[in-house]
Amino acid sequence: MERAQPVASSAHPAAIRPDGYQVLGRGQVCERAGASICLRSGSATVEVTALAPDLFRVGFFLDGRPRRYESPAVVEQEWSLDSVSITEPQAGQLSLATSFATAHLSLDPLRLSFSDPSGRVFAADDPELGMGWFAEPAEETPLSLANVAGTLGLPLRVYKRHLAEEHYFACGERSGGLDKTGSYQLFWNTDPPPGRSVFQSNLYVSIPFTLVLANGLAWGLFLDNPGRVAFDLAHEHPERSWFGTSTGDLIYYVFCGPTPQAVLERYTALTGRTPLPPLWSLGNGQSRFSYASAEELRTVAATFRARDIPCDTLYLDIDALDGYRVFTWDRQRFPDPAGLFSELRAQGFHVVSIVDAGIKVDENYPVYRDGKRRDLYCKTPEYQDYQNAVWPGLCVFPDVTNPAARAWWGEQHRPLLEAGVAGIWTDMNEPAVFIPVHGTLPAETIHPGGGRPRLHAEIHNAYGSLLVQATREGLQRLRPEQRPFVISRAGYAGIQRHALIWTGDNASTWEDLALSVPQLLNLGLSGVSWCGSDIGGFYGDCTGELLARWTEFGIFQAFCRNHSEKQSRHQEPWVFGEPYESVCRALLKLRQRLLPYLYTLFEECHRSGAPILRPLFWEAPTDSVAWAIDDEVLCGKALLVAPITRPGMAHRHVYLPAGTWFHFWSGQRLRGPTHLVAYAPLGQPAIYVRANTALPLWPAMNYVGELPPDPLTLLLYPAEGQGESSLYEDAGDGYGYLEGEYARRTILCEVEGDEIRVFLGAREGSFVPPRQEIMLELRALGRPPRDVRWSHGPAGRARWHYDRLQGCLLVTVQEMAEAQEIVVQLTGDADEGAENRQEREGRPGQISERSAERS
Numbered sequence: 001m002e003r004a005q006p007v008a009s010s011a012h013p014a015a016i017r018p019d020g021y022q023v024l025g026r027g028q029v030c031e032r033a034g035a036s037i038c039l040r041s042g043s044a045t046v047e048v049t050a051l052a053p054d055l056f057r058v059g060f061f062l063d064g065r066p067r068r069y070e071s072p073a074v075v076e077q078e079w080s081l082d083s084v085s086i087t088e089p090q091a092g093q094l095s096l097a098t099s100f101a102t103a104h105l106s107l108d109p110l111r112l113s114f115s116d117p118s119g120r121v122f123a124a125d126d127p128e129l130g131m132g133w134f135a136e137p138a139e140e141t142p143l144s145l146a147n148v149a150g151t152l153g154l155p156l157r158v159y160k161r162h163l164a165e166e167h168y169f170a171c172g173e174r175s176g177g178l179d180k181t182g183s184y185q186l187f188w189n190t191d192p193p194p195g196r197s198v199f200q201s202n203l204y205v206s207i208p209f210t211l212v213l214a215n216g217l218a219w220g221l222f223l224d225n226p227g228r229v230a231f232d233l234a235h236e237h238p239e240r241s242w243f244g245t246s247t248g249d250l251i252y253y254v255f256c257g258p259t260p261q262a263v264l265e266r267y268t269a270l271t272g273r274t275p276l277p278p279l280w281s282l283g284n285g286q287s288r289f290s291y292a293s294a295e296e297l298r299t300v301a302a303t304f305r306a307r308d309i310p311c312d313t314l315y316l317d318i319d320a321l322d323g324y325r326v327f328t329w330d331r332q333r334f335p336d337p338a339g340l341f342s343e344l345r346a347q348g349f350h351v352v353s354i355v356d357a358g359i360k361v362d363e364n365y366p367v368y369r370d371g372k373r374r375d376l377y378c379k380t381p382e383y384q385d386y387q388n389a390v391w392p393g394l395c396v397f398p399d400v401t402n403p404a405a406r407a408w409w410g411e412q413h414r415p416l417l418e419a420g421v422a423g424i425w426t427d428m429n430e431p432a433v434f435i436p437v438h439g440t441l442p443a444e445t446i447h448p449g450g451g452r453p454r455l456h457a458e459i460h461n462a463y464g465s466l467l468v469q470a471t472r473e474g475l476q477r478l479r480p481e482q483r484p485f486v487i488s489r490a491g492y493a494g495i496q497r498h499a500l501i502w503t504g505d506n507a508s509t510w511e512d513l514a515l516s517v518p519q520l521l522n523l524g525l526s527g528v529s530w531c532g533s534d535i536g537g538f539y540g541d542c543t544g545e546l547l548a549r550w551t552e553f554g555i556f557q558a559f560c561r562n563h564s565e566k567q568s569r570h571q572e573p574w575v576f577g578e579p580y581e582s583v584c585r586a587l588l589k590l591r592q593r594l595l596p597y598l599y600t601l602f603e604e605c606h607r608s609g610a611p612i613l614r615p616l617f618w619e620a621p622t623d624s625v626a627w628a629i630d631d632e633v634l635c636g637k638a639l640l641v642a643p644i645t646r647p648g649m650a651h652r653h654v655y656l657p658a659g660t661w662f663h664f665w666s667g668q669r670l671r672g673p674t675h676l677v678a679y680a681p682l683g684q685p686a687i688y689v690r691a692n693t694a695l696p697l698w699p700a701m702n703y704v705g706e707l708p709p710d711p712l713t714l715l716l717y718p719a720e721g722q723g724e725s726s727l728y729e730d731a732g733d734g735y736g737y738l739e740g741e742y743a744r745r746t747i748l749c750e751v752e753g754d755e756i757r758v759f760l761g762a763r764e765g766s767f768v769p770p771r772q773e774i775m776l777e778l779r780a781l782g783r784p785p786r787d788v789r790w791s792h793g794p795a796g797r798a799r800w801h802y803d804r805l806q807g808c809l810l811v812t813v814q815e816m817a818e819a820q821e822i823v824v825q826l827t828g829d830a831d832e833g834a835e836n837r838q839e840r841e842g843r844p845g846q847i848s849e850r851s852a853e854r855s
Contacts, residue, residue, distance in 0.1 A: 013457060021157070023132040027110030029094070035084040037096055038067075041110045047133065048112065052079045053100035054257070055266050058112065060131055060156055060250040063149060069251060071224050072462045072469070073493035075272045101256040114219075114254055122212070122219045123254045126159035126240045128163035131250070133157070138246035140228060140443060140457070144381075152458065154513075157244035158252065160221075161233040166214040167627055169615070170525040171231065172207030172493075173503060175200055176617060178518040178630030180210070182232050187229040189490050190430035190440065191460050194539045195507060204430060204504045206461040207493045207526040208243075210261055216622030220255035220263040222270070224461035226492050247458050259617055260525075261610065268527045268609030272497035276606050278483045279386065279528065279732030280350055280704045282598050283312025284588050285561035286572060289538075290319030293333040294340045300572065301349055307581070308517040309573050310588040310702040314344065315425060315563070316353045326359045327367055327412045329419070346438075348703035350422035352485065355413070357429040357467055360393030363385060366573055367412055371398065376405040378456070379446040386445050388433040396835015397431055397441065400466035402450035409467070415476050422694065423485030424471050426499065429464040430490040464490025468499040483733055493527070500530035500559050508537030508568065513550050514645035518630040524611025528816075530602070531558030536571040544576030545647055545682070548583040552685035553643035555591035556635045560597070579843030583683040589700050596696040596712065596727065601636045603728040610844040612636065620657040623673060629655050638693040639664075642678060642686040652686060654678045658855035660691035662717035667780030667807060669719065692716065692723025693748040704732070711812065714747060716758065716778050722750040729769050735768070743767040754783075758826040763817045776811040776822060783826045785809055798822060 001343045017023065024041045031038035036049040047059040047067055061067055094105040104113045110131070113124035125131065130138035133154040137148045145151055168180045176183070187206035208229045209222040221243065223229055228246040236242075241250065253270060255263045268274075286304070297314060303658040304311040322328040325467035329337050341351050359368050359377075371377060377385045377396040385396045398405045413424060433439045443457035456463075468488040488499035488687045495501060503519060506512045523531045535554035538541040542550075542564065549572070556561055564571050573584035595838075601612050611618070614634040616626035632654065640661065642654045656672035663670070663678075664687035670676065678686040689695060695715040701707045714727075730742040746761035758776060781802075790798035790813055800811040811822055 003617060005401075017129065018134075020130070020134045020136055020335055021132050022135060024110045024130055026108040027105070028107070032086055035081055035096070037094060037105065039105070039107075039110060044133070044355045045474055046110060048096055048103050048105060050081060050084050050096055050103065051097050051253075052266065053098040054083060054255065054262065055079070055270065055278065056096075056101070056103050056114065056254045058158075058252050060158070062154055062156065062249075063780055065150075065153060065249060068249075071251075072465055073224055073271050074145040075270065075494070075497070077269075088382075096788070098165050103254075114256065116256055116258060118258075118461075120217060120258070122256075123221060124161045124215075124833065129157075129159035129240070129242075131156070131158045136335060138228070140246060141686055144444070151474055152247040152455065153245075153249060155246050156250035157242050158250060159240050159242045160235075162241045163214055164181045164238070166212050166234075167736040168210045168212055168233045168466055170207070170209055170211045170220075170522050172209065172523060172526045172528070173203045173205035173501065174522050175203065175515065176518070178521055179627060180522075182235055182534055183233050184235045185231040185233065187231075187461060188490075189430040191428070191438050191465060191504075192428055193438055194505065197606070197783070204464075204490045205492075205495065205523070205528070207491075207495075207528070209267060209493060209526050210259060211525050212785050213260065213617065213621060213627065217676075218257040218260045218621065220252045220257070220266060220267055221344055222255070222493065224251045224253065224493065225249070225418075226459050227457055231641060242488070254621065260621060264525065264527065264609045264611070267497070271494040271527055273607070274496045274528075274530050274602070274605050274736065276483065276730075277500075277602060278485055279595065279599060280312050281485045282558075282595055283560070283604070283704055284310050284591055285313035285315060285352075286311050286671060287315030287534075287557075287561055287563040288317065289316075289563070289565045289571070290317035292319040294335065297340065297344070301344055301347055303572070303574065305347060305573050305702065306701065307585070308379075310592045312421070312703045313350045313352055313561070315561070316351060318354065318356065318391055319566075323360065324356075325362070325365055325367070326355050326358075326800070327415060337419040345420065346634060349503060351420065352423040352425050352487070353421045354425045354427055355416075355471070356391060356427050357392035357397055357431040358388075358392065358433075359398065360392035361394045361396060368396070371396070371405075371408065374404070374408060375448075376402060378441065380449060381444050381446065385651040386416055386441065388439075388441070389435050390433055398470075399447045399449065400463060400470055401447040401452070401454060404450055406470035406473065408465065410477060413471065413474050414478055417475070423487070424475065425487040426464075426468050426471055427489050429467045431463055435556065452748050462492040464488055465492040465495045465498060468495070469497075472498045481734055483735070491528075496528045496530065496777045500532075501528050502531045502561065504532065504561060505538045505565075506533055508540040508546060508571070510540040510546060510563070510646055512537055513546065513643070514631065517553070517633060517643065519628065520613050521615050521633060522611050522612075523616070527609060529609075529611045529613075530772055531560045532557035532561060533565040534561060536562050536564060538563055541569045542571040544580035547571055547573070547576060548580045548587075549644050549685075551584045551587050552683075553641065555594070556613065556633065556639070556641050558602070560591060567735070579682060579828055589702075592701055592703075593697040593699070594695075595704065596698055596709070596729065597636065597638070599732075600726060604636075604726075616640075616655070616657050620673075623657055625655060625673065626657050636733070638690050638695050640688040641689070642680075642688075644680050644685060650681045653678050654686050654688075656688060660690040660719040660721065661686075662691060662719075663781055664689055667717070669717075669780060689718035690718050690723065692721060692751065694723075694725045694727075694747040694749065696727050708770055711773035711775045712769070712771055712815070713775045713777050714758075716749055716776065717780050718749060718751045718756045718778055720751050722748065724748050730767050737765075740758065740765055741767045743769055754786075754826045754828060756826070758822045758824075760813075760822075762819040768817075769815060771815050774813050774815055776809075776813070778809040778811070779807065779826065781807050781826065785824050786827045789823045789827040792816065792818070
């Protein structure tokens with residue numbers, strides 16, 4: 001696949017065949033079975049299958065290799081197909097059609113393309129280069145093996161036509177901007193050196209999936225191979241892209257869209273959805289490499305509470321371990337972990353502990369001895385346990401391709417859970433080794449696999465995912481009544497089923513803050529919505545301004561944590577003094593208030609695959625300006641966030657897509673699409689709320705469970721027109737929601753002339769939220785209310801008060817399962833003028849600056 005990294009050329013000949021590349025020629029049908037067509041072309045077998053109305057799978061197998069599709073990325077399931085037809089529209093052509101899309105097969109030469117009923121053609125093979133292979137093994141393949149082609153497979157590629165209007169997004173965890181068009185993307189998990197640059201595309205997570213947008217319509221392609229993979233996205237040539245493997249087979253899936261939402265919904269149906277998190281895990285987290293003693297951890301916890309700064313979770317890095325041995329405690333520094341964690345739980349903290357992939361070679365270490373006795377470690381070509389240096393010294397590595405090894409690994413977490421650890425933070429699971437520096441297991445390392453041996457070159461990118469799969473499954477067995485909380489640094493497609501992703505060892509630089517925005521967006525577009533970058537940066541010294549600005553963005557990340565390494569200065573929220581401490585406090589309190597909104601977004605993600613953080617084109621796919629915006633995010637449907645990512649700045653350019661938006665802090669009303677210069681002083685980032693879209697908020701609190709979430713505030717900025725949103729709630733942990741123990745309701749806001757109507761739909765589900773009241777907070781009204789009515793109030797009346805200075809109306813209603821309607825009649829222009837005259841003449845009307853209340 002990867003003879004050498006391609007070099008762009010301005011010449012762009014029609015089609016230059018790469019050295020050694022063999023193109024598929026004429027195809028011959030050898031099998032038709034239901035929704036599948038199998039063909040032979042020389043020594044190659046190609047199988048095209050309709051899996052769902054909008055999903056096709058293509059398998060390319062060389063030299064008689066078996067057609068095998070099982071994968072750590074794919075969730076096995078029975079797909080629903082209403083109808084499939086195989087026809088021969090003309091000689092030499094076949095069509096495999098569903099109710100939604102058609103795969104077209106041209107037999108001489110064998111080429112594929114796809115279309116939908118609108119006539120849109122997408123994912124079409126390049127007519128000259130199509131599918132093919134290289135006659136020699138990839139350079140990184142261990143050549144000492146006999147019959148490399150038969151055991152590992154040769155490098156394979158498929159070339160696709162690239163249309164000028166097409167733009168590529170996603171590709172998992174990447175450096176650089178949001179739009180990947182014109183780039184070369186390598187998929188090979190690595191632990192990059194400090195100060196990694198935008199020129200290194202491969203990082204800790206490899207997800208060879210791209211979402212393609214053209215003229216407002218979307219399709220997607222996922223190449224399922226956990227070995228080394230590369231995408232050339234119109235880099236070598238402006239009229240074609242290619243997708244290639246180094247080993248194994250070329251299996252790819254085509255998602256027909258036609259919207260970004262449809263592509264992600266089907267992709268996450270294929271690879272799995274993000275599980276519902278424990279609610280506490282959405283709060284703020286504080287970490288450092290390392291809090292090295294129980295007393296230091298107590299001090300950090302006490303400081304958070306004394307300074308009134310929200311925090312739900314504290315993290316323990318490897319200095320809490322006995323000589324860095326996983327699943328142990330340093331009893332000198334942490335003499336009573338269970339007592340410590342119980343003490344911290346009483347203060348509202350959950351403790352998450354780190355677990356690395358390497359197991360120290362030590363005959364006095366029970367974990368090592370037990371794994372060796374069971375023969376569960378990766379092997380050298382001589383079939384000895386493979387060993388390399390990591391933090392504890394010489395280590396071995398569990399063979400996570402072996403189900404027995406995964407079950408064993410999960411069981412090793414028992415003592416951590418018994419001590420009271422609330423979650424597991426999995427690190428170094430690329431897997432990373434120290435020799436060579438920033439290295440990984442050699443390609444020829446053997447994974448015995450419990451009976452299906454493979455080389456590391458074949459499964460490298462899946463190692464991290466399989467390790468945290470073992471962790472999650474272990475936690476589910478050991479603590480079945482609670483939702484597992486598992487963090488991973490490395491992963492492959494489908495990682496979202498098992499763990500959240502943090503983006504590894506970033507740096508305390510403004511550039512890293514800016515790069516985190518498109519990085520998290522592309523992760524979300526790759527199915528990994530539960531993700532986040534370390535707030536403040538890991539390497540190097542943070543500053544007060546950088547920490548405050550990073551916190552302004554970090555509170556909207558799905559995963560919110562401050563983390564840094566031991567050679568840098570501390571960067572807890574209070575370290576830099578004022579005004580930075582107050583800014584961080586206020587923003588983290590906003591994060592806590594936003595938890596019901598964020599939890600609702602997580603449920604949407606769990607149900608449909610929709611990201612938490614979304615690019616602007618998610619809601620405006622036909623807006624070509626939105627395609628290029630990678631320094632703003634949509635946090636769900638209601639919020640647009642444009643962070644400051646440069647020092648000393650208080651203004652920035654903001655683009656608002658179509659619709660009516662309100663500035664969160666001032667209430668200024670704006671109509672998109674529009675460009676503007678936003679004033680964003682420290683502590684007031686550029687945040688905009690979509691009109692008529694309810695934003696559910698809790699009362700201010702410093703951790704989940706500190707106070708009853710009563711009342712629930714529904715923040716609305718009404719404007720002419722209508723909007724819809726939803727609210728999802730459950731117990732916040734456990735699995736009662738699977739038995740219907742949840743509460744879901746729709747919230748509609750309609751504005752017509754002087755009337756605002758807010759409709760709270762009936763609660764769906766049996767969960768009863770623990771509150772008595774709901775408060776509607778209607779901001780930026782512009783005119784005072786004349787009357788407020790509630791469908792369940794005495795004589796139809798509601799409790800309300802209006803603050804003229806703020807233009808804010810508060811309406812309090814009861815929490816109930818039934819549907820409710822609140823109707824606000826605003827004063828007309830003439831009425832408002834009369835009231836203003838009364839105030840000027842000293843005769844207060846019914847509405848005054850001190851506000852009025854009615855019941």
